[in-house]
Amino acid sequence: MIFLPIGTDAPLYHYPITTVGLIITNIVCFGVTVSSGQPDSWVLEFSHIDPIEWVTNMFAHAGPGHLLGNMFFLWGFGLIVEGKIGWARTLCVYMIIGIVESAIIQAIMCAGGATEGGALGASAAIMGFMAISLIWAPKNEVKLFVFFWFVFIVRAFVWDVTVMMFACVYLALDLASFLIIDQGVGSAALHLTGALVGLGVGVLFVKRDWVDCENWDLFAVTAGTYGRNADPATAVGSHADPTLMFGHSNVKVQDEIQVDTRHSRFQKKLETVNGLIDSGQYLEASDRLVDLNLQQERPLDERRLGTLAKGLLRSDMHEEAEVLLEEYVDRFPDDAHWARVRLAHALLKRHKCPGAALRQLKQVRLSQLSHELEVLAKNVVRAAKAQVKAGVEDAEREW
Known part of the structure; x- marks a missing residue:
């Protein structure tokens, strides 16, 4: 069975310039090694230490199949990594x-007294990249092209699988191969x-806030604080609040119901919404905010309004x-640069309104944006201008 990554549903905030460039470079280097007839000069030799080989072996391949498989994997996981950090x-x-x-490999093999062998x-x-x-x-998810055959049965299909499942299964198979079959420095090792190096890099970027995973990183997932699972009313499994697993109870004992003024009842509801926002329970906070807006227009302060929107x-x-x-x-125009960028992105992508998106971004100062938002703003401007130039008119918005 052969499976090759051909795409992903991960958000891509940057064009895959490096990913495509590395694929082209590997193909060119493979052609050079084949035409020169000297592929051994590119190999990572185990018998000595040579820093030049630490680089050259990365761009050498044993054959077309080896090259093809690696380039598909580089494409699939390069998109995810480069899509987040440029x-x-x-x-x-x-x-x-x-x-x-x-x-590491060359040092270990030299220390072990290896006199032959190598890797490329x-x-x-x-x-x-897969670990990151x-x-x-x-x-x-990564989209896999799967080619399966057994005796006279041949099947080819496309399969979507989560990065977590694919990476864990693949690395587990490599670990089993290393322990049972290779028992030495083979491809699995x-x-x-x-x-392991990639895991260290990935964790470092998350912990130092060098990458914005939008609260969908492995730490948020394992803690159950990602996406809808951050809302205890919808969380399941070990992250769920047992008191909410079968919904809220609307039954109250009469003695527990206190008589409050309309203002005090509103303040209690507002405090509840504020508490939900502060604890990251955004979905429930949004639902309860609808009821508050019917009683008093725009009750949230600036910080919580921005936190809830994000x-x-x-x-x-x-x-x-x-x-x-x-x-x-509308309420905080002087501090709304980040909100205008997000709103412009929605206007362009979700509502097909390039003109409205450009009008939002005209009021944005790039100096007030983070690096990620600056890149997003530039991408929106470029795409919106291209659509306007092509004659695309703003669609009628539904909200």
Whole structure:
């Protein structure tokens, strides 16, 4: 059976410049090694220490099949990594993983007295990308092209599987191969070493806030605080609140019902909504806010309004988030640069309104934006201008 990653549903905030460039570079280098007839000069030799080989072996392959398989994996997981951190940092991460892995393997083999043998291929660095994808986007899916045959049965199909499942199964198979079959430095050991380096890089980026995983990283997933699972009313399994597993009880004992004034009842409801926002329970806070808005228009303060809008965006509740973004822009225009960027992105992508998106961004100062939002704003401007130039008119909005 053959399975090759051909795509992903992970959000891509950057074009895959480095990923495509690395694929082209590997293909060119393979052609050079084949035409020159000297592929051994690119190999990571186990008998000595040579830092040049730490780089060259990453761009050498044993044959067309080896190259093809690696390039498909580089495409699938390179999209996820580069989609979050851009081309420059992706290139640095790729080279660091490959060089560190090569240095570790060569040092271990030399220390063990190896006099022959070697390794080549991009798979160790690519396994590092797979490990990083596991840390940054475990719930996103990779699209696999699967080719299966058994005797006279041949099947080809496309299968979507989560990054977490695919990476864990693949690395588990490599571990089993290393322990049972290889029992030495084979491809499984090289893969696992690259993956370990990638895991370290992935964790470091998350813990130092060098990457924005939008609260969908492995730590949020294992803690049950991602997406809808951050809302105790919808969480399941070990993360669920047992008192909510069968819904809220509307039955009250008469003696427990206190007589309050209309204002005090409103304040209690507002405190509840504020508490839900502060604890990250954005979906329930949004539902309860609807009732509050019927009693008093725009009850939230600036901080909680922004926090709730961002939380709903991370939970894929775009319609609810867009209403709050418009309110934020209207009420706090001087501090609404980030909200205008998110709103412009929604206007362009969800509502097909390039003109409205550009009007929002005209009021944004790039100096007030984070690096991620600055990149997003530039991408929206570029795409919106292209659509306007092509004659696309703003569609009628539903909200």
